[in-house]
Amino acid sequence: MSKIAILTGATGGLGQAFVEELLKEEIDEIWAIARNAEKLDSIQFKYGDRIRPIRCDLSNSDDLSELSHLIHDEKPDIRILINNAGTGRMGKYSDFTDEETERLIDLNCKALCLLCGYAIPFMSAGARILNISSASAFQPTPYINLYAASKVFVRSYSRALNVELKDKGITCTAVCPGWIDTDMLQKEYNGKPVRFPGIVPPARVVKQALRDSAKSRDMSVCSFFVKYEHFMSKILPQKRIMKIWMNGIKDYV
Ligand SMILES: NC(=O)c1ccc[n+]([C@@H]2O[C@H](COP(=O)([O-])OP(=O)(O)OC[C@H]3O[C@@H](n4cnc5c(N)ncnc54)[C@H](OP(=O)(O)O)[C@@H]3O)[C@@H](O)[C@H]2O)c1
Numbered sequence: 001m002s003k004i005a006i007l008t009g010a011t012g013g014l015g016q017a018f019v020e021e022l023l024k025e026e027i028d029e030i031w032a033i034a035r036n037a038e039k040l041d042s043i044q045f046k047y048g049d050r051i052r053p054i055r056c057d058l059s060n061s062d063d064l065s066e067l068s069h070l071i072h073d074e075k076p077d078i079r080i081l082i083n084n085a086g087t088g089r090m091g092k093y094s095d096f097t098d099e100e101t102e103r104l105i106d107l108n109c110k111a112l113c114l115l116c117g118y119a120i121p122f123m124s125a126g127a128r129i130l131n132i133s134s135a136s137a138f139q140p141t142p143y144i145n146l147y148a149a150s151k152v153f154v155r156s157y158s159r160a161l162n163v164e165l166k167d168k169g170i171t172c173t174a175v176c177p178g179w180i181d182t183d184m185l186q187k188e189y190n191g192k193p194v195r196f197p198g199i200v201p202p203a204r205v206v207k208q209a210l211r212d213s214a215k216s217r218d219m220s221v222c223s224f225f226v227k228y229e230h231f232m233s234k235i236l237p238q239k240r241i242m243k244i245w246m247n248g249i250k251d252y253v
Helices: 013-022 037-047 061-074 098-122 145-164 202-214 224-235 238-248
Strands: 003-008 029-034 051-055 077-083 128-132 171-175
Touching: 003 013, 003 098, 013 029, 013 037, 013 077, 013 202, 029 037, 037 051, 061 098, 077 098, 098 128, 098 145, 128 145, 128 202, 145 171, 171 202, 224 238
Parallel strands: 003 029, 003 077, 029 051, 077 128, 128 171
Antiparallel strands: none
């Protein structure tokens, strides 16, 4: 039975950094999931035949059901599942269309839970799930409200799932990075360049996340900057944290 890793959002900034680290693990195949077939092919071209490109729109029910059938048909030994694909942008609540709101929740929350459900029956002791949340999950975050709320869901779901999976010897880690230097970041908002305090390269987040997951930690927080934010979110009232955040983004909104 082939040992595999399933990685969503494999073609993005964090995804490619995960591919590079996963290739060092004892894994036969990496099932690399994203929508853009050309980008998936170029990942396979760059990293070789251990990459299996799988075109799938995770916010589409038919595509999700195909993925579920593929797993059931092949019955692989899933050693690692990384729910990394995610979407979000800055904006006021009224800037989001109904479709955009639905797509964000479908991708960031629904698909992640479904994939855990599809994969767990094919995982055994020592297998690991990493779900990518965000430091924006530490408190309510105006103007990235919807995105941040979806990441609160991911963090809470993952930590509770970790407890539920203890008897199977499977771990689930909520990865909570701050700003990461990838294409997801909107480099300007309302015509002004956006500052990203404490921004780090994707490889740093990925290495820390895999280290924390190997140690069976239910959360991974990378860099002193984000650890400080996490600590402050525990000791300060959330209203105070939101005021500090609003002060930081006052030039854009
Ligand atoms: N960048 C940051 O500052 C930051 C901070 C904290 C947390 N995060 C989280 O880190 C994760 C990765 O983000 P990133 O910065 O690497 O983003 P990115 O560079 O924009 O990559 C996003 C990846 O997700 C895939 N994707 C998007 N929509 C999809 C869909 N409907 N179905 C399947 N795949 C889809 C994209 O490929 P296709 O477009 O081809 O589908 C791409 O591979 C996300 O969960 C994000 O929320 C990012």
